[in-house]
Amino acid sequence: MKKNHYIFKLTAIALAFIGMPILLYFQGDFPKRDVLMDTLSLVTILGFTLLLSQFFSTRLNKNLVKKIRMINVLNIHKFIGYLFISILLLHPFFIIIPKFFDNGVTPSDAFIKIITTFSSTGVILGLIAYTAMLVLLITSFFRFKIHLKYKTWRNLHGYLTLLFVITATWHVINIGRHSNISFSIYYLLMVTSGIYYLLKTYLFKTSKK
Amino acid sequence: MKKKEEKQQMSRRKFITLAGGAAASLAAMSAIGMPLNWTENNPEIDVNSLDVNKISTDVLVIGSGMAGLFAAVKAHDAGANVLMVSKGRLGASGQTPFAKGIFAFDPEKEDITLDEYVDKVSYSALGTNNKTYTRQTAEHSLARVNELKEWGFFDSSLYNKSFSKPIKQRNIPIQERITITHLIKENERVVGAAGFSIDEQKVIFYEAKSVILCTGAGGFKPNGFPICDLTHDGTIMAYNIGAKVTGKEWNDGHPAKSENAAACYDGWGDMFEQKPSTTSVGIRHDLGVDMNYTAYMNGGTAKMGPPGMGRSENTVKGGPFRPEGLEDQGGPGGPPQGDKEGRRPPRKEGKGAPPGMGGSIVGGSTAGMAIHKSEGLVPINDKCESNIPGLYAAGDALGSYMAGAIYTQIGSSLAGSAVQGGVAGEAAAKYSKKIAPNKISASKLKEIQEEILAPLKREAGYSPAWVTQTLQGIMIPNFIIYIKKENLLKAALAYVEELRDHHLPMLKAANMHELRLAHETKNMIISAEMKLKASIMRTESRCSHYRLDYPEIDNENWQAWLNIFKDEGGTMQFEKQPFNTWPTA
Amino acid sequence: MAIKSINGCIGCEECIKSCPTDVLRLNPESKKAEILYPEDCQICHLCRMYCPVDAITISPEKTIPVIVSWG
Numbered sequence: 001m002k003k004n005h006y007i008f009k010l011t012a013i014a015l016a017f018i019g020m021p022i023l024l025y026f027q028g029d030f031p032k033r034d035v036l037m038d039t040l041s042l043v044t045i046l047g048f049t050l051l052l053s054q055f056f057s058t059r060l061n062k063n064l065v066k067k068i069r070m071i072n073v074l075n076i077h078k079f080i081g082y083l084f085i086s087i088l089l090l091h092p093f094f095i096i097i098p099k100f101f102d103n104g105v106t107p108s109d110a111f112i113k114i115i116t117t118f119s120s121t122g123v124i125l126g127l128i129a130y131t132a133m134l135v136l137l138i139t140s141f142f143r144f145k146i147h148l149k150y151k152t153w154r155n156l157h158g159y160l161t162l163l164f165v166i167t168a169t170w171h172v173i174n175i176g177r178h179s180n181i182s183f184s185i186y187y188l189l190m191v192t193s194g195i196y197y198l199l200k201t202y203l204f205k206t207s208k209k
Numbered sequence: 210m211k212k213k214e215e216k217q218q219m220s221r222r223k224f225i226t227l228a229g230g231a232a233a234s235l236a237a238m239s240a241i242g243m244p245l246n247w248t249e250n251n252p253e254i255d256v257n258s259l260d261v262n263k264i265s266t267d268v269l270v271i272g273s274g275m276a277g278l279f280a281a282v283k284a285h286d287a288g289a290n291v292l293m294v295s296k297g298r299l300g301a302s303g304q305t306p307f308a309k310g311i312f313a314f315d316p317e318k319e320d321i322t323l324d325e326y327v328d329k330v331s332y333s334a335l336g337t338n339n340k341t342y343t344r345q346t347a348e349h350s351l352a353r354v355n356e357l358k359e360w361g362f363f364d365s366s367l368y369n370k371s372f373s374k375p376i377k378q379r380n381i382p383i384q385e386r387i388t389i390t391h392l393i394k395e396n397e398r399v400v401g402a403a404g405f406s407i408d409e410q411k412v413i414f415y416e417a418k419s420v421i422l423c424t425g426a427g428g429f430k431p432n433g434f435p436i437c438d439l440t441h442d443g444t445i446m447a448y449n450i451g452a453k454v455t456g457k458e459w460n461d462g463h464p465a466k467s468e469n470a471a472a473c474y475d476g477w478g479d480m481f482e483q484k485p486s487t488t489s490v491g492i493r494h495d496l497g498v499d500m501n502y503t504a505y506m507n508g509g510t511a512k513m514g515p516p517g518m519g520r521s522e523n524t525v526k527g528g529p530f531r532p533e534g535l536e537d538q539g540g541p542g543g544p545p546q547g548d549k550e551g552r553r554p555p556r557k558e559g560k561g562a563p564p565g566m567g568g569s570i571v572g573g574s575t576a577g578m579a580i581h582k583s584e585g586l587v588p589i590n591d592k593c594e595s596n597i598p599g600l601y602a603a604g605d606a607l608g609s610y611m612a613g614a615i616y617t618q619i620g621s622s623l624a625g626s627a628v629q630g631g632v633a634g635e636a637a638a639k640y641s642k643k644i645a646p647n648k649i650s651a652s653k654l655k656e657i658q659e660e661i662l663a664p665l666k667r668e669a670g671y672s673p674a675w676v677t678q679t680l681q682g683i684m685i686p687n688f689i690i691y692i693k694k695e696n697l698l699k700a701a702l703a704y705v706e707e708l709r710d711h712h713l714p715m716l717k718a719a720n721m722h723e724l725r726l727a728h729e730t731k732n733m734i735i736s737a738e739m740k741l742k743a744s745i746m747r748t749e750s751r752c753s754h755y756r757l758d759y760p761e762i763d764n765e766n767w768q769a770w771l772n773i774f775k776d777e778g779g780t781m782q783f784e785k786q787p788f789n790t791w792p793t794a
Numbered sequence: 795m796a797i798k799s800i801n802g803c804i805g806c807e808e809c810i811k812s813c814p815t816d817v818l819r820l821n822p823e824s825k826k827a828e829i830l831y832p833e834d835c836q837i838c839h840l841c842r843m844y845c846p847v848d849a850i851t852i853s854p855e856k857t858i859p860v861i862v863s864w865g
Contacts, residue, residue, distance in 0.1 A: 031851035098848045103366035103484045110846035120805040177802025301812045437836040438814035472854035474839040675865030
């Protein structure tokens with residue numbers, strides 16, 4: 001019974017963060033490209049939505065912790081984090097892959113053009129989010145080497161996450177190739193509930209225990 | 210309901226007496242609920258608050274394709290201050306971005322000498338080529354190609370980057386997305402140009418000691434060939450200030466695929482994605498109106514089988530004369546089949562010619578355009594100079610007859626533009642050294658500004674899009690500009706003169722995009738008039754000009770080019786200029 | 795018809811500058827390229843080829859405007 005319950009919980013998370021984006025991806029009226037590029041697009045979208053799911057796979061999720069033990073929650077959190085941050089770190093490079101297969105703009109010129117288009121809010125936000133994400137990755141990976149108190153580290157982790165999530169979501173909605181109204185609403189819903197979840201614990205952690 | 214209508218009728222009658230018939234029909238329209246703003250012009254910008262800029266330079270290069278590039282570079286290197294203006298973008302407007310083959314005559318590698326090459330071209334061109342320019346292109350082609358190589362031209366299918374390199378190195382200022390509408394002449398020489406910026410919404414005057422037109426060729430915005438931004442702007446601007454222009458009777462006979470005929474990218478397979486490459490000597494007699502003739506005689510679309518075209522099953526009696534030894538129409542395949550336009554290297558079979566594609570093709574994809582370099586300003590010497598002091602032209606804007614009135618050498622079009630750009634650049638720089646700075650008079654400025662902005666100020670008028678569509682309907686049919694006969698040419702001329710006299714002065718524009726279209730449409734109408742009149746006048750068939758009523762070559766009367774110019778009274782005049790002579794003043 | 799859609803535009807303006815027939819413009823609010831005059835598209839694909847993020851979709855089809863007596 002208990003076991004069933006947490007499977008149900010995990011399924012709900014999977015549905016919300018994997019099923020939903022896949023559904024929206026195929027529902028949307030997006031121009032098709034070749035299989036490679038479409039796959040990479042979907043992987044990038046899932047990379048982002050699964051990072052959003054991280055809000056719910058932490059020790060904040062007391063119910064989940066109770067059901068499947070902290071160590072497992074932590075493992076899920078770490079696994080998703082490292083894997084999908086890596087994917088998102090690569091996504092600017094996914095974009096220029098077609099440039100390797102034609103004779104026009106070189107991949108490096110295309111890449112430089114992308115990251116220097118400062119007139120674009122989306123690009124600026126992307127650069128901030130990218131940096132935040134990179135710092136998140138490093139400070140998590142070397143968590144025990146940087147000698148921070150757990151509380152400080154967790155605050156750092158939380159606030160960086162906040163910065164990342166806000167800029168990244170805005171970035172995605174602003175210049176995502178697969179950004180439409182449904183995706184935007186979905187992202188906003190997920191992010192607000194996630195942030196609410198996070199802030200509830202960070203700001204009012206005394207209220208509940 | 211009925212009562213109401215009667216009331217309207219009453220007021221209508223009253224209205225007629227007050228305001229005349231036209232307004233009355235408007236009132237009637239309003240009574241039946243029709244919107245009344247159909248011919249009304251609703252400018253999206255405030256015409257009266259538009260900025261006016263004035264810029265001075267020694268040499269003004271108009272156009273940023275292959276000819277413009279070398280004109281700017283060589284004029285700069287010859288010590289002149291240069292400014293380049295472009296309707297589009299450096300290396301990305303006109304036909305240059307789609308030209309993938311460039312001829313390089315390497316004396317070390319070729320079996321024939323320069324003299325033999327020139328003779329062979331003349332043989333194929335039936336005497337229509339200007340030997341001086343044929344030779345000049347071949348002679349300097351390798352040097353230009355080597356410069357292009359250095360700039361990275363052959364490394365990418367897109368040319369903006371490689372073209373930008375020498376321009377940036379030399380700090381040559383360049384203004385893009387500027388539509389030049391006027392050349393300005395004072396005291397019998399060119400003193401500058403004027404136009405408007407699409408992005409900054411302003412009128413710009415350029416004071417220059419000399420102007421080089423690198424404005425390319427043009428057409429009637431036909432479907433299936435990337436020339437919808439080319440409307441013979443340079444030719445018409447120059448004609449308007451008294452320059453002689455030539456070559457309007459010739460045609461370029463490119464076809465398009467019948468399926469999605471407007472999709473020029475798809476029609477050319479993957480050619481637009483290819484990097485450019487060089488071509489060597491190979492004399493042909495290609496892409497005149499043979500296909501048009503076949504289609505005219507056989508009816509409808511001509512059947513063409515890849516990779517070549519115009520094979521045996523298409524043979525029809527008569528038609529354009531082909532010199533002996535140059536019958537073969539085969540050669541580089543791919544759609545549109547048998548492209549001999551002289552700008553593409555042989556390419557692999559495959560993606561370009563999908564099964565079934567070999568089926569049918571349609572004509573007129575380049576309607577309004579002549580063989581490259583057979584139309585444009587008449588050069589008075591080998592320096593690309595026009596009869597207006599200070600005004601030069603290069604590339605497709607110059608009627609140099611480098612290849613003659615038929616395509617004779619693959620890749621020579623692009624090479625010719627590069628070579629002539631260089632020649633014109635140096636000549637213009639030299640000329641500008643001995644000339645005092647020019648001032649454009651205030652009255653001229655005002656007059657031209659009015660002309661430029663007129664379509665924006667019109668309260669009602671015809672949309673450029675509609676006039677263009679109408680012009681296309683008149684000009685593009687095979688039986689008008691390709692398979693010509695006097696009565697139909699005259700019939701078409703009557704239509705075109707109507708557009709010229711009644712519609713051209715009433716073109717309207719609501720924004721800068723439409724303003725550009727309005728000026729382009731104007732140029733197309735004048736071009737159409739030139740084409741028809743020149744075609745009527747040339748009572749013979751030769752190369753890419755074919756008259757059904759005069760199917761033979763007439764060497765007695767027509768060993769001559771046909772020049773067009775505007776006389777003092779503003780009417781269109783014609784003169785013959787014997788082959789291989791320079792014009793008389 | 796002709797140029798169809800732009801997805802994932804970063805607003806670098808490469809396509810706008812490269813379009814020979816002025817089909818595209820930068821939307822002043824969104825700071826992204828938009829297809830403003832598709833009727834003038836000559837289907838040459840320069841915009842797509844210059845786009846660094848492969849954002850432009852073009853179809854080979856093009857319809858011509860209806861024939862009317864004035865316009």
